[in-house]
Amino acid sequence: MCRRAVVWLALATLGGASAARTQGVPRKDHGARGLLARAESLLADARRADSADRWRAQEQRRARRFDAGDVTLLLPGTVGRAAGRVVVASAAAYLNDLGAVPEVFLRRHVLVTLLATDVDVTLKTEGLLGRATIGIDLPLVPDTLVAGWSVAAAVVRAYEGTLDRAWQDWLPTDLSLGWRVAADGPAAVRALMEGDTRAGAKCLEGEVARCRLWLGLDDDPDPFQARYEPGEIRHLVAQREWFYEPERADAEQCVAGSDDACLRFAEGTRFVPRIPAGAAARRSLLRAVRALHGPDALLRALADTSGSLGQRLARVARVPEDSMVAEWRSWVMTEGGQARVTAGVGDALPVLAFVGLLLLAATRGGRWR
Amino acid sequence: MYTQVLKAQWLTARTAVMLLVVLAFALPLLVVTYGGNLEGAPSGRVATWLFAAQRIGVLIPGLALLLGLLLGLGAWAPDHAGNHVYALSLPVPRGMYVLLRFAAGATLLAVPVAALGIGAAVAVASVKLPSGVHAYPLELTARFALAALVCYAIFFAISIATRRAVLATLGVVCGILLADLLLVALGVESSVTQSVFYLLTTWPGPLSILMGRWALFDV
Numbered sequence: 001m002c003r004r005a006v007v008w009l010a011l012a013t014l015g016g017a018s019a020a021r022t023q024g025v026p027r028k029d030h031g032a033r034g035l036l037a038r039a040e041s042l043l044a045d046a047r048r049a050d051s052a053d054r055w056r057a058q059e060q061r062r063a064r065r066f067d068a069g070d071v072t073l074l075l076p077g078t079v080g081r082a083a084g085r086v087v088v089a090s091a092a093a094y095l096n097d098l099g100a101v102p103e104v105f106l107r108r109h110v111l112v113t114l115l116a117t118d119v120d121v122t123l124k125t126e127g128l129l130g131r132a133t134i135g136i137d138l139p140l141v142p143d144t145l146v147a148g149w150s151v152a153a154a155v156v157r158a159y160e161g162t163l164d165r166a167w168q169d170w171l172p173t174d175l176s177l178g179w180r181v182a183a184d185g186p187a188a189v190r191a192l193m194e195g196d197t198r199a200g201a202k203c204l205e206g207e208v209a210r211c212r213l214w215l216g217l218d219d220d221p222d223p224f225q226a227r228y229e230p231g232e233i234r235h236l237v238a239q240r241e242w243f244y245e246p247e248r249a250d251a252e253q254c255v256a257g258s259d260d261a262c263l264r265f266a267e268g269t270r271f272v273p274r275i276p277a278g279a280a281a282r283r284s285l286l287r288a289v290r291a292l293h294g295p296d297a298l299l300r301a302l303a304d305t306s307g308s309l310g311q312r313l314a315r316v317a318r319v320p321e322d323s324m325v326a327e328w329r330s331w332v333m334t335e336g337g338q339a340r341v342t343a344g345v346g347d348a349l350p351v352l353a354f355v356g357l358l359l360l361a362a363t364r365g366g367r368w369r
Numbered sequence: 370m371y372t373q374v375l376k377a378q379w380l381t382a383r384t385a386v387m388l389l390v391v392l393a394f395a396l397p398l399l400v401v402t403y404g405g406n407l408e409g410a411p412s413g414r415v416a417t418w419l420f421a422a423q424r425i426g427v428l429i430p431g432l433a434l435l436l437g438l439l440l441g442l443g444a445w446a447p448d449h450a451g452n453h454v455y456a457l458s459l460p461v462p463r464g465m466y467v468l469l470r471f472a473a474g475a476t477l478l479a480v481p482v483a484a485l486g487i488g489a490a491v492a493v494a495s496v497k498l499p500s501g502v503h504a505y506p507l508e509l510t511a512r513f514a515l516a517a518l519v520c521y522a523i524f525f526a527i528s529i530a531t532r533r534a535v536l537a538t539l540g541v542v543c544g545i546l547l548a549d550l551l552l553v554a555l556g557v558e559s560s561v562t563q564s565v566f567y568l569l570t571t572w573p574g575p576l577s578i579l580m581g582r583w584a585l586f587d588v
Contacts, residue, residue, distance in 0.1 A: 205499060340503075340587040341426070343511030347578055351515045354575035355522040359471060361534075362526045363464035 061140070063116035065126045068092035070106035072128065073151060076116040078140040090148025091155070098152070098177050099290055100298045101159045107131075109158065111151055113138045134158045152177055164305045170216060172279035175298075176286045181332075188284030188332050197232050197276045203329065208322045211329055215285060216275030217310030217321070223274050224266040230259035233266050247271075281332075285313070288328040293317045370461065375473040381446055385439040386477055392432055393485035397492040397509070399425050400585050419502065419586060426583035429485075429509070430516050433579065436481055437520020444474040445528040471525060478517055486510035489585055502586055509585050516578045 063074040064081075066088040073088045091111075095101055110131045112119050115138070123129050136154045138147055153174045160171055176184075192204050192214075202210035212218050213227045220226040224233065234254050242251035247269050253261030266272040275282070290298045297316045304312040314321040334340060379386075400422045448456050448470075456466055489506035498504060527535070548561045569576045 205502075334582065334587070341505045341508045341512055341582050341584060343508045343515060346572070347512065348515055350573040350575050351519045351578050355518060358522045358526040359468070362471070362529050363467045 058117055061115060061117045063112065063119045063122040065122060065128075069096065070103045071095065071111070071151070071155070072106075072109075072131070073111045073113075074116050074119060074122055075113055075138075076140055078115075079142065083142075083144050086144040087142065087147045087151060090145065091151035094149060094152035094177055095155060098156070098175060098298070099295045100175050100286075100302055101155055102299060102303070105159055105162070106155065109134050109155070111136055111154060115140055149178055163302055166219075166305075166309055167302060170275065170282065170309050172282045172286075176283035179283050179287050181287065181291070184280070185284060185332055187280040191278045191281045192329075192332070197227070198229055199227055199276055206329070208326045208329070211325045212310055212321065213276075215277045215282065215310075215325070217308060217313070217325070219308035222263075224263055224272065227274075227276050228266070228272070230254075230262045233262040233272055236272055237262065237265055284332045285328050288331040289313055289317060289324070292327055292331060371469055371472060374469045375476055377447060378444060378470070378473040378477060382440060382443040382474075382477055385443060386480055389432070389436050389439065389481040390484040393436075393481040393513075394488040396425065396428060396432060397485065397489040397506070397585050401492045401496050419584075422586040423582070423584045426509075426585065429513055429583045430579040432481075432485075433513055433516035434520050436478060436517045437522075438524050440474045440478055441521045441524025441526075442528050444470050444525050449528075467529065471522075474521060474525060475518065478521055479514075482510065482514045482517060485513050492585060496586075498586065504586050506585065509583065512578065512583070519575055519578055 060078050061076040064077050064079075064084065066073045066075060066084040068085070068088040069092040071088055071092045073084075073091065075084045075087065079087065095106070108131055110123065110128050110133055112133045113136050116122075119133075123131075123133075134154050136151055138150060142150075156175050156177055157173075160168060160175070163171070192200055197214060199210045199214040203214045213220075216223065216227065218226070234257075237251050237254045242248040247265060250261045250265035250268065254265050286298055289301060293316060301313050301316040304315060306312070307315075310321045310325070314324045317324045317327070319327070400418075402421070456463075459466060461469075486506065489509055493504040493506050527538075530538070545561050545565055552559055552561065568574050570580050571577055
């Protein structure tokens, strides 16, 4: 770059000199010609160097294959081999922990970072040509821990796209990738407790049917009417100004007290969420199903396409829908099934046995022996 | 004999016991700082309050540990001060004397436990809970008693242990740490310390009583 600047500066000087010459007396200037030849030579060198740099950069970004489990990932060469192995291994670990994406889906896909070059060549040489590609937006030198999550999230997004409409509408972004009950559970409980809807408040108090409504698990033909009370929609609508038709008219009528207008408004705009429970609560439900009913429960539920979402989840849990929702409520509110404070015989026995053991040791030996 | 030992122990430990009584009584009351009627309260307020109950609950096993530490070490303080001459001059077998000391300390332990129970009862009486949320004053008090007892027994035993026993315990601890370092050096992804901690703090481990939930109010 610096070399090129010098060359252009030299050429500009020569150009100025040549222009001055045309204005003045024309005469052969051997010094200037020599300078021009030198500048042209420098320019050629700079072009060769640029081309070599470009070629080197291209080479460095050439796609390189990494595998872990059923996850196949093409990363640019800028990501070192060790870092690449960490990225693909952590992505596989995240996916395994989630347990929602079938192995066959992973085997049919290959993940490709957008900045990798010669992807087609690599796919051909690595025998991956039959596989569909999933693009991932990663920097040239990514943070390995974050990159693992991003790769797994890209797989999850791609898989979500293959599910039926009901699941696609309901599933939270990235499902519950990397979700931990100790760290993320409180957010779900807070969502339940701070929910603005009566369904949420009643769910908190233990009305399981209201939990179903709050979580949007039923196949309600008119979800807004079933899941919200008109006053709740009115409260949401009144929080801001509405300037554009047709929502303005409905919003004004809704705030003025028309329940029908509130429902029309909710249906006509995307302002009022179709599912009152936020992503945090829905993620916790997915995790509860997985934690309580086996690592493949979520996989089976997502593959199911008949009935309401609640029925699908209840089918894999092999319990009635309300029991499944009650299980979730209790699981999430007790940080993953940790029992409330207990002090039964089971708690007392190990303590008493240990105390007895210590006392025995204390009576049999001591400082003044 | 027991009364005499208890009296002697009370004289040395009374300041600590009184301090712990105040703490134990106050801790459950902290949960109800917001106080009042939560029956018709907005769910957000109930949420904040429940979270506060859980956070404050975490302090209770800490208090049990402190109680066990102070009373366990304090149980032998007069004997250590007098080089155990008094104990040796008594016409009772050594085992009996140890039991008397332990029983006296355990009796003193009951005072802060009772204070926590009373504090919990007062806290429960001062709030009207929304449906779906319950209070567990008895369970909390009983768990606190068990946790305090196990901590007390540990420190009581440490305090009277022979130098050889102390060295042996320290040796085991150092051995575990060394084994961990060795595993790290060999690149083995396993931790002996973690495994031992898991064994001790997971049921039926003796310290599992200190783990788990300690919230006075819960679902």
